[in-house]
Each structure stands twice: as C-alpha cells, then as structure tokens.
Amino acid sequence: MENKKIPSKLMKVFSKRGMGQVVTVTIGLLVLIIVFGLLNPNFFSNRNISNLLRQIAPIILIGIGQSYVLITGNIDLSIGSVVGMSCMISATLMTKGMNPWLAVGFTYIAALAIGLLNGQLISKAKLPAFIATLGTMTIARGIAQIVNNNYNTDSIGIGAEGFRNFFYYGKTFGLYNTIWIALAIWLVFNFILSRTRTGRHIYAVGSNIHAAHLSGVNIASTITKAYLVSAVCAATVGLVMTAISGMGTMDAGTTYELYAVAASVIGGVSTLGGQGILLGTIVGASIWGVLQNGLQFAGAPVAIRNIVIGIIVIISVLLDLVVRANKSKAKKAKIKA
Amino acid sequence: MENKKIPSKLMKVFSKRGMGQVVTVTIGLLVLIIVFGLLNPNFFSNRNISNLLRQIAPIILIGIGQSYVLITGNIDLSIGSVVGMSCMISATLMTKGMNPWLAVGFTYIAALAIGLLNGQLISKAKLPAFIATLGTMTIARGIAQIVNNNYNTDSIGIGAEGFRNFFYYGKTFGLYNTIWIALAIWLVFNFILSRTRTGRHIYAVGSNIHAAHLSGVNIASTITKAYLVSAVCAATVGLVMTAISGMGTMDAGTTYELYAVAASVIGGVSTLGGQGILLGTIVGASIWGVLQNGLQFAGAPVAIRNIVIGIIVIISVLLDLVVRANKSKAKKAKIKA
C-alpha cells in the first residue's frame, strides 16, 4: 500500500488535466530552442533571451484570457480589437493631458465593459460565443478608430515616460517589466483557476454546463468572469502596446485573438471546454514567440514562416490527440486488469 | 382533409429549417435598402444596383462554402487564405504565360487540395475544425506568398482579357458575369444541399454525427465534401480577385472567412450545425454588402461602419433567437390542440 503511494503521487501530477500535453509540448519547445540556437549563436545571447521573453509576455497575457474563455467552452474573438481599443483609449487620454495612471484606469474600465457585454450576450441572451464576440470584435475596433477621430494619436509625450517604463522599457531585477507583469498576472489567474471556487466552476461549466447548473453553479456569472479576465488581459496588452510605441495605433492587436487561440491550444487547452491548464498556455505562447523570433533570425521569408507555423499548430494538436488516445487506452487496460 | 392540405403546404415551407430567419432577415434587408435609398438617391441608380450586386456576389460565394461547412457543425477559417492563394496561383501562372483557362484549372486543383486536407484533418485525424483550419489558413497564406517569391505579380497581361471579362468585367443579358457565376454556383450547391443524398447527409452529420454514422452515413466523406465545396467557392472568389485587379495580390481575401461566417449566420445558418438554408446565405451576404456600400454612400467614416456592422450582426442573431423561441412555443401549442 505504502509503496504504491509515491509513484501515484507523481502520476497524479501527470494525469492532471492537460498535464500530458504540457510535457509533450515542453519537449517540443526545447527542441525548437536547440535548433534555433544551432542555426544562430546569437539566439542564446543574454540580450536576445531577455528580448525574446519580453516578446512572449503579451502572447502569454492574451493566452491566459483566451484559455479562461476556452475552458468555459466558449471563444473570444474580440481580444485583438480590445487590445487596439485599449491602446487607442489610453493613448488618446494621455495626449489630451490626462495623468497616465488615470488613463490606465479608464482603459481597464472600457475593456471590462466589452468583457461584460460578451459575457452577458453569451450567458444571458444565449448568443453563440463565436457570433457575439465577432460582433464585439467589430464594435471594439470601431471604438479604437473613433476615439481619436480615425487617426493614430500623437506621441503620448515625455510626461508618460514613467508609464512607458512601467509597462515596457523599464527593468526590475535585470528583467524587463513586461515579463514581470505577465508573470504576476499569470500567478494571480493561475491561482484563481486552480485553487478557488471560481476556477473550479469555470472547469465545471466547460465540462458540463447542465450539471454545473444543477449543482448550484451560477452559469452566467462564471462565464462573465471568464470574459472579464480575457478583457483585463487584452487591456494590459493594449497598454503595453501604447508603452511600446508611445502613441496609439488603431490597428494594434489585429488577429491577436487567433494567436491567443494558438497559444492556448498548443499548450493543451481544449476548444471544447473543460480542459487545460495555464502552465500549458505559457509553453504554447513560448512556442509561438520562439518560432516568430527564431524564424526571423534564421532569415526565413514570411511565407515560409507562415507555412511552418501552420504546420506546427496542426502537428502539436495532432500529437496531443495521439498521446491522449494512447493514454486512455493504457488507462482502460489498467481498469480492466 | 383536403382543405387542411393547403395551409399545411404553406406551413411546410415556413417551418422548413431556417426559413423563419430568412423571412425576418429579408425584412431587415428591405428596411436597410429603403433607409440607404432615402439617404442617397444615387443608391437606386442603375449603375449602383448592378455594381452592388457584383460586390455582393463574392460574399455570396464564400458564404455558400462557409454555410456548407457550418451545417456539418464545423467551421472553415482557411477561406480567406484560399482566396489569396487562388488569386496568386492563377495570376502567377498567367504572368508566366500559361493559358488563362489552364491556369484556372490548376488553381481549382490547388484549392481542392487545401479543402481535402481540411476535410481529412477534421474527419480522419479528428482535429477540432477551428484548429485544423487555423493551421491551413496560415499555410495557404504562406503558399500565396511563396508562389511568386513573395511578390505581388505583374500584370496578367492583355492575353488574359477574356479571363478578366469572364470573371468580372463582362456582362451577359445586362448583368455582370460575376453575378451569373455566383447565381449558377448557388443554384448547383443549393440543389445539392436541399435535394440530394449528399445534402441530407450534410444536415445529418451536423445534427448528430453519431446517429448519422449509425445510419450508414460516411462521415469522413461528407465532411470532406463540405470542405471541398468551401474550397471551390473560395477559389472562384480568388479568380474573381485576379480578374478585378489584373494581377495577383498576396493578401487578397484577408478576413473573408469572417465575412463568410457573418453572411451565413445572419442568414440563419447555425454555428452549431444541422441548421440553415442557402437562401438565407444570399440574404445574409446582401445585408453585409448593402451595409458596406450604403455606409460609404452615406459618407459614414470607417469607425462608425464597424460599429454599425457589429451591432447588426449581434441583433440579427438575437432576433433569430427570439423568433425561434416564440415559434417553438406556437408549435408546441399546436401539437397539443
């Protein structure tokens, strides 16, 4: 009895939802890193590593949001537009002379409004998530355009240097702040997802919405919370965009919602809901980021980059399916024995 | 007995899958047309009407493809990229001196290969449609870029005038050929969907894939057929693009997959599968086209246009849900009586 407990403890970690995929994909990530390192020695330079991490951070952020939504069994197509909208709102307010931190506050409020709208349309009005967020995607992009009268903003000015350092250019303990921000947000939302009732309910709703309802889970509030998380993450990325450019760009974030899906799914989050962990999202985002960075360094033309990335998305999910099928076979055999 | 037959015949048409939404949305379309007509008398000019119809034709085409796929309960995100790929392949071959009609043949073959890949990944390898087509979306865009070595092509030349007229500039019986092409393709695929075995199988697979399987339906071939239809439609639009510009453009068709979803869904096709008719897709595409055209005529800035379109997508699906709920109430009441 006692001897059995130790491997079972290890087994438990691995049999945790989505852990299998995380392991598979982490191996894939290491392979990629080694390949790119061999192709280009500069790849391992200190500078490129910290640079790369900073490039991955926004993908992790939108990946977190999309993962939350995917786990509830829905999807958020509005992420990219909320990034753009947040970028434009924050920058416009700053160019109009508002205190940057106040502008940040307004930006989060606006993004949360879109998240709330998504959540309500889907959980209360029962719109399919794809349609509801396709609609808000267009609306949020429209807001991004209208907010400064269909122009990118001017520079947010010297007064906003603190803001820009906070979100992008500054370093803390030798790492760029963007990385810390992503890490902090990841820790908070990973904790919520894995260790709180809300998190448990998010999995339950995605796994079987009906059963969750009958068990007293508040479906509408759970789904809405997931969309709010997604909006917060997207808004943060929008602020990072403003910090990067020092101005508002109307088409910032275009197609980020798809990167977010890719990061989540490569990391083992199921588009069918109920399955996945945020650790996987980090790995998924890293694969995406490393591919973009590495392929650019390797001098691959955009065309090749696209083809490689497409193939890798397909293969990584295929791999997961194969691994999962084998695992469930092995498990059935075990039950049988 | 006899008297009962007549209203039941009419009832049958209206109770047909999705017909209710089609009626609702057609009314919406008429309202839009009237509003835009009042805003700008030019809207009703002969020139604008025939122009408008031609602008709608490609949306109808991609809408047909997406509707087929949606009815099987899947989605095709690769449509826009297949448009771009077809545009580039056809144009590149023509600039290299190939006979335009031969180039058209090769283009369809290439597009069908993507459709086949989609179908096989989803029905055989059991990838979620969202992921599989996200992958092929990137791959097809990569092919569009690589095919002419990452350049837009040169002019397809005077030799291709016949091709350009056939797909875009020419008129037959006073209507642009593009309209006739869309109409012909619609007629064929509408017939297949509503009157043939394959069509029935497509609905059955989307409604309940297990039941369809156990009723002897070949799931893999049915799903693959839907993706092939989608690829054919997208390739046709790609050829129209080549004809329009007289050259190949690598990013032709970007985000068309979403327009296609919008057209289908506004027209009453359910993203959950099993439901919808191609008549609705025509109306949905028309709403989309009329909005784009009418809002330009009304001088609305892009930002407003996006917001209006987003709101209309949401409202049209909301309306459908409300109407459907009422209808099912009425229907149940009738059964009881």
Added chain:
Amino acid sequence: MDNYIVELENVYKNFPGVKALDNVSFKLKSGEVLALLGENGAGKSTLMKILSGVYTKDQGTIKIFGETIDDMNPVKAQELGIAIIHQELNMCDHLTVAQNIFLGREVTKKGVLSDKEMNDEAGKILDGLNIDINPETIVGDLSVSKQQMVEIAKALSTKAKILIMDEPTSALTSKEIDDLFAIIKRLKKEGHGIVYISHRLEELQYIVDRVMILRDGQYITSMDYQDTSLREIIAYMVGREITEKFPRIDKKVEEKILEVKNLNAGKMVRDISFSLYKGEIVGIAGLMGAGRTETTRALFGADSKESGAIMIDGVEVEINKPIDAINSGIVLVPEDRKKDGLCTKLSIRDNIALPNLDIIANTLGIVNRKKEEEITTKSVDNLNIRLANAETDADSLSGGNQQKVVVGKWLVRNSRVVIFDEPTRGIDVASKVEIYNLMNELKSQGIGVLFVSSEMPEILGISDRILVMADGRITKELDIKEATQDVILEYATKFDKKINEQIEA
C-alpha cells in the same frame, strides 16, 4: 399523523402547450420510501424538479418540514435538505469524483479550495456506500454505472433528509442495485424520506412502502404497497388492463440467417460465435459492461474489429462500416437514442429517410420527394407513431415515440437481421409491450431479431434463445426452456479471465 416532511398542494405546471402537471398534490413522510409511478411523460420528473427547485411551479404550494417555501431554487433546496438524483447523468466528465461530489459547495479555507479535505471526505462517503472508487479518478474515465453510483454518492453526501431518486437503477449492475437497496433501507431507518421513480416495477417489492401514480399530469391514486398488486398498479398507470406483459408468439424455426464466427474487437469482444435462425428472437443477457453493446457495434461495423467472419445465408460478408452492414441486411437500433439514434434537430421525415436514401434517391443521388413522403407515411402508420406532422423536429416527440422513430427508420427496407440494444430502457410498460409486439412482428415475417437487454424478466419473456455474456465472451447459450434468472446470473458472473489476469499481474 403529522410527520409529513414534504407537502405539495395543487401544483400546476405548463410547458408551452403541455400541461405537465395539473392540480397534483403530493406528500412524503419521514422514514418512508414512496414510489412515484406513471407512464413516460406522466409528469414524474417534472414534479420532482419542482420540488428540488429546477423548475418553478405555475401554481400551488410547497411545504418543507411544515414551512411554506415560495421561491424554491436548486441552491435553496439543497439548504433545506433536499437532494435529487436526476434521471440523466449530470457529471462533469473532466473533473474528479471528489470535485463532482462537492461541485457548487466546495470546501474552502480563506477562499482557497481545500482539495485534500474534499478528497478525504469523498473517500469516506464512497466507503460508507461500499463503492470502490478512488475519489481522485477523473469521472469521464468511469463506466456509466460507476458514474451513476458517484451521482448517488453526491446526493447522499449533502446529508439531505429528503432524497429523490429518478430512475437510479436504469444504468446500474445488479450488485450495485443490491447495494443501493441496502443503502435505501438504512436511510429509511434513519428517518429519511425517499421518493423513488422507476419503470422497473419488480424492484418495488424490495424497498417501497407506498406508491403514488400519475397519468397525463394528473394525480390518479396512492396506496400502501402492501395493499396492492403489480397488476393493479399497471392498470392505474396506463388506464386500462394490460393483459400480457410479455406477449409471445410461436413460430417454427427455419433456416440459418446469420452466423458469426470468432468475432474479436478490442477487450470487450472476444471470440464471439453464434447463429441466428429465421423465426427466432435471440436475447443477449449479461451484466453492464459485459461487452454486449460493443458486440453489436462490431457486428454492425460501427467499431473496427480485429478478426472474425460474418455470414448471411451462408455467404461471408465484409463489414467494415455501418453502410456495409446495412447493405448486407443487418441493421442496429442503438441503446442511447438521444446520442446515437436520432438527429433531434431534424424533422421526423428526415430521420426516417436518412438510412433509406439509397432507396429514395436515384442513381445521381437526387432525392425523390414523393417516394420519401410515401416511405415516411408508411413507417409512421405502421408503428402508430403519434405526431402532429412529419415535419416537426424529432426533439418534440416523447421518449417512447422517439424510440419508435429509431426503430421505424429501419423497417422500411428489407433487412434480414435487426439488432435491438436495450430498446425498452426508460420506457413505460405500455410502450414496452408495443416494442415487444414489433419484435414479434419481425420474427413472424422471418426476420432475425437479436435483442440485448439488462432486464431479466424481459429477456426471459421475449427471447427464444439466450446468449449470456460476461467479460467480452459468450459464457453460455441457453434454450428458453432451460433458462432461469439464476442460471443466467451464474454465467453472467463468470469472470475467469479477469481472475486469471489478476493472478498474473
């Protein structure tokens, strides 16, 4: 006596166009097991869903422990000590057993989930019920019957005083049913009030104190179980006498239609060999998980098989896909009609036409709508399916009528062998008899009938020959004359292979 713990008075509930409950009153005492009986659609589940707050009543009063409750909802019901095991499984497949048991009322410390505590607690609950499942198992990996046991454990874990069980045994094995009955007796002794809904009337004798009968949403009668008989109960349920619960027709057995030789498909289908003759119904008996469904699916080509031969009229046929089976004349009525049988969003006409499009459509695949209409009408008439018109969604039909559509779609073509997998699960007495008559009709037409069932009386009542399966193998073939419940059970529990494997391991 005033120890009523539940009093529902004059309850009404309408669904759009359906009077699901029409002035129904209902009382439950502590320490009693009340059987709530009635045909499909009588309103049993609806009444219990109102009691447990899933639905809201249109009119009427609800009193729990003498206190009037106006705004019942699932959370409040739980707080009041009402627990319900729903007719359908309601489990989150991706969560563990413990997570499911505590869903909606998770134990937290300062807002953080105490998973260890919940696992320990769940382990105790499961042990107390004699259920051998690790609380950290993912529910989706459990068999259906185990999931049902978890569902029961979940309900009991709330320490509710009022327990509602809506067809808890329809997915349980006989050992588990015995365990459940022991639990029910214990809870009764502890003063719980239990409402028990089942279509398996023979179960009632072991546990029930009182019965209450609904028909068409109306209260019919209630009485002590002691003072009544099954015959009387059935008569109240269906509103008329059912003369024969298991109508049997005699027919001379003629030539062999189907022969299966050494069929192997995965762990659950091992070395299956048997024959089926014209003019007989062959029953396949066994416990849940014996591999009967897998056998039918392998035979029908729905799952891939490793080896084995299938012969029709002595000629070997190649069956790799359902369409091959259909073309060879073998058809399957699957066990889960919602999941495998019906396209619920499509019309009844579409559903009946679906497997017959090869007949209805011409060589180009174009559907002949007149022929389609004919076939649909014929099928609806033959089976006496009650419907408004064939254009309505299959969803709108009652369970029994849905089952008839699933059967009916196969009867318009000339099949040689019809396989029924649990055709009467969750179906009321009267509808069951209609299904039996249908099988008899096929038998008399010379069509081979293969019939999987978990209900002993039905297997014994309808089959001419019985195959008993255990652990993926046929352990015994019995002529109906030598078959009894005991003999069947003996062979259904022959787990030699399993024991051997355990020794090896």
Added chain:
Amino acid sequence: SDTGTGTEGSEGGNYKVYLITMDQMDQHWVTVDGGAKKAAEELGNVDYVWLAPDVKDDAKQIESINNAIAGGADAILLAANGPTAVTSALREAEAEGVKIVYVDSPADFPAEQTLATDNEAAGTTAGLEMIKALEAKGVTSGKIGIVNVNASTASTVAREKGFRAAFEGKDFEILETQYGEGDAARSKDIAANYITEGVVGIFGANEGSTVGAGNAIKEAGGEVIGVGFDKSDTILQLIQEGNLLATMAQNPDVMGYEGMKTAVKVLEGNTVDKDYVDTGVSVINKDAL
C-alpha cells in the same frame, strides 16, 4: 568610440547592417532590399540582413528593431511605420552604439541621414497633375475621391494631405476618404462606388489603391481622371491603356543603395554632409513610358 565597440562585435571585421521595412509584402520593399544588397556587394565589408515583420504593425516593427540590436547590429536602415512609435526603441539602439539611417520613412528621432520621398510634396505633385488634366478637359469643378490604405500609415496619409493641399482655392469637392487596406479588389469596389457618385477624379495613395482605381476607371470607360502612387507592371499597363493619367514613381532602389553607402560611411568614421536626401518622385505618364 561608439563605432569601435560596434565593429568589435561583428565577425571578420565586417559591419553588420540590418534593413528593417514595414513588412515584406510589397514590391517597394523588395526594391529597397535590392538596392541595399547591391551596395553591400560593392562595398564588400558588410554582413547584410533584411528583417521584415510578417505584417505591418508598430509593435512588430519595434520587435524587429530589438531583434536587430540583439543580433549585434552596427547599423540599421529603417523604414519607420510611423514617426512616433519606434522612437524609444531607436533610443535603445543608439545607446548600444547602433547607427540609424532612415530609408523611405523617417521617425522623430535624430539619425545619420534620411533618404526618402517627400510624400507630402509628392502628393501635391499628384494633385497638380490631376488639376492640369481636368482643366485641360475643361472641368473646373466636381467631386474627387481618395482611395487610401488606412488612417494609420503615415506615408500615405502624408500623400493624401499633399494631394488635398493642391486643391486649395479650387472649386472641387473632395469626398470623405475611403480606406481599402491597400487591397486592389477592395479598392476597386471603393473606386467604383465613387464613380457611381459621379466623381471626376480619383487619387490612389499606394500601389493597391492605384490598381483598384485604375481598374474601376477602365471599366467605367476611362472618363474619370486617375492619379496614383508607385510603379508596378499593372499600373504601367493601366497608364499605357489610358486608364490612369499618371503615377508618382518613387526610387526605392536609390534609397536602399545610397542608404547602405551612408551607413558604411558613418561606420568607417566619416561624416555625411546632408541629413536629408529627397530621393524624389518621377511623374510617369503615357508620354514618359
């Protein structure tokens, strides 16, 4: 001394020079690349890399700049998406001793030299060409349509600004600008709608917009005066056929070629005398073909 540290890092004593464009999808950029490559070959002491983001996006361009610094750049030839966005990244580059030369589009940050088309001036030239042609036809009033890429591309916005300036004091009405994302098919739809509205002239702000405008005019029978930007085979053919009046051809090869020479000159410790070189536009019309 900046130069010194820069060169030490590169292998074989070669200078590492990166070209960073807005994206990779335009013939224009390929021509810039061609010019730079040619100069690099001639100079012989340069490791030259073209880094292009996959799509036109400020954040991605900044990432590319960061990647170039991380890759050990001695100099960067940059075509800035916009004047503001990249400045902080450039400051970091400067701090690392990287020399900046702007090609095509400058940013608001001091650099060694800018080699670019003066987009606003070129836009005005386009406007004047159009006015001249209209007046020659006896048209002195009417509506004019503008097909632009989007509102966030600085260069095309500047062209539009210059174009509009040419019409100041004239009796023409310039309609609300429409954006076709540089997509030739979408631009064609927009231009066709303008023609329906009765415009007398259409301006296309880049290659895709111009092709779209030209095709719409061709279809409508060539009555409307079309003026555009950029030189491609398709545009030249439209001019040849008389469907476009003229296009403003930039000289991207000069930008790349001269830009590279400037960069190496600076890296070798020499000074450059001019900080702005207008690479100019040539008006290409039927006569100039």
